[in-house]
Amino acid sequence: MIVPLAAGSTVDAVARALGPGFGRATGHPVVVENIGGAGGIPGTSQLVKAAKDGLTLGMISSNHVINPGIYKTVPYDSLKDITPIAVIATVPLVLVVHPSVPAKDVKELIALAKARPGTLNYGSAGNGSTLHLASELLVSETGIEIKHVPYRGTGPLVTDLVGGQVQMGFVSISQVASHIKAGTLRALGVSTTSRSAALPDVPTLAEAGVPKYSFDAWIALVGPAGLPKATIDSYAAAVKTAMAASELQSALAGQGLTPMSIGPDAAPAFFQAELAKHQKLVKQSGATLD
Template sequence: MRQELSRRAFTRLSACAAAAALGPHTGAWAQPAGLPGASDKPIRLVVPLAAGSTVDAVARAIAPAFGRSTGHPLVVENLVGAGGIPGTSQIVKAPRDGLTLGMVSSNHVINPSIYKSVPYDSLKDITPIAVIATVPLVLVVHPGLPVKSVKELIAYAHEKPGVLNYGSAGNGSTLQLAAELLVSETGISLKHVPYRGTGPLITDLIGGQVQLAFVSISQVAPQVKAGTLRALAISTPRRSAALPELPTLAEAGVPNYSFDAWIALIGPADLPKAVVDADARAIRAAMASPEANAAIAGQGLNILDIGPDAAAAFFSAELLKHQKLVKQSGAVLD
């Protein structure tokens, strides 16, 4: 059942992305779209994640072009803590005037499964505007581990069940769920070691305290190039331009594997259609800007262009998929 769900969800995602592939934008999109009924006040973009995170980097990169497209300056505000719940709470409670938006990650649909209480409905209390990018994760191992491919890692894990430790950025994090999907698809046995963030995880991974992990490309590319970590494969359905020589996990011998974190623009529920359409045009134009292109290259992202109509279905499918993975992992947070 889980494999069938994964294939259906990603088939829909691939179809949406293929149907509306992001390309260069010209003409009317270069003109300010404006927000119907709004003054020239700035738009507040709440990022419920820390400054310096991948989502934050993208938010700040698109801010100038988004402001030019809407005619409203975009001000990024980081509201961190509890997996992004406090920040998202402010987004869902904001007035429906389009002057408060949010840029969220996959955690938005993971939180309802791992936290005992979330003070909003992750589907009903938001207006999905666009899913703009996926964050490929790279499977890396300590170079002392005698494996140089995914097939060798799987064989080693089968020979020594329960011996290998994998690290993550915490219980219920996308990094844990990516590893749990690998466990599910291959039948191997791994021990989970949760960390408080990716910094300590990478330090211990280099030191050999844990043997493998899924981590975003931007966070380990220098270590991979220096040889202090060995990269085996990419989690996403297509290869990453940041590490083009690496196969996907599907190419490397796990045919049903496909996992990525993602970034989306949302607003509070029941935003007027005219506002949603204006914001959707603005985010497309912003994602094609030089500022965004530089950030995308630096973060190793894959661009998506899933607009308002398809974004709602995407959120629903992702919520269901992560419910299955969280249940498998056993992750629960207070």
């Protein structure tokens, strides 16, 4: 199972949590191989070239549908060169601000940003990252003007959010839950259409005053294009079996994830819609990488 991201990432954690149960259900022990770098392109390139025997799969994330918009060249088609098997989980994001920001809720933050256009800044994990695009969607839906400060990863971003070097940003819940509890960051809203079980008292952005806002990262299991239907159906059933185990549910909850049950029949339409949505946000953001 290729994970086109570094070991220790959320996607890697999900692959390693799913692997044992999936392996038992399919009769194929799962070996996770991390091939990181360049937004997941090198690892995914290896996946799409793999034999169509079902013995090489990949655990991908939202980066898969972001990359075509920010990289000048992607050596595969994000839709045609994969076989979707299952969308495993979504990754709810939470909008946090440093306590020094004089806004107690989303409406106050929007009012503050409109009163001081261009003076507030937000951080992200890098140009074109899901955290960047989540903020761009907020900008698009509210008409506010805030400055983007890209970081090289979530770790440095969280450090500077807590330190007050950057004022606000969207971050995965698992990365900042302890800071929210300690009061070193203030949570204003979660990005998904439903509240997160990990932060039940934090409203959604839609509830908090941005009615059309909905954004989440996601994690999916795919194979190279052309897998036999029997293999696809067998693997989709194995995912369902593995996902039903309490230990896997606990592992996902521990990462602040929300399980999903999008199978191979509905997954292609899901990928197509996500590609269109993210490409629009990428164009709006102006993000580009060589």
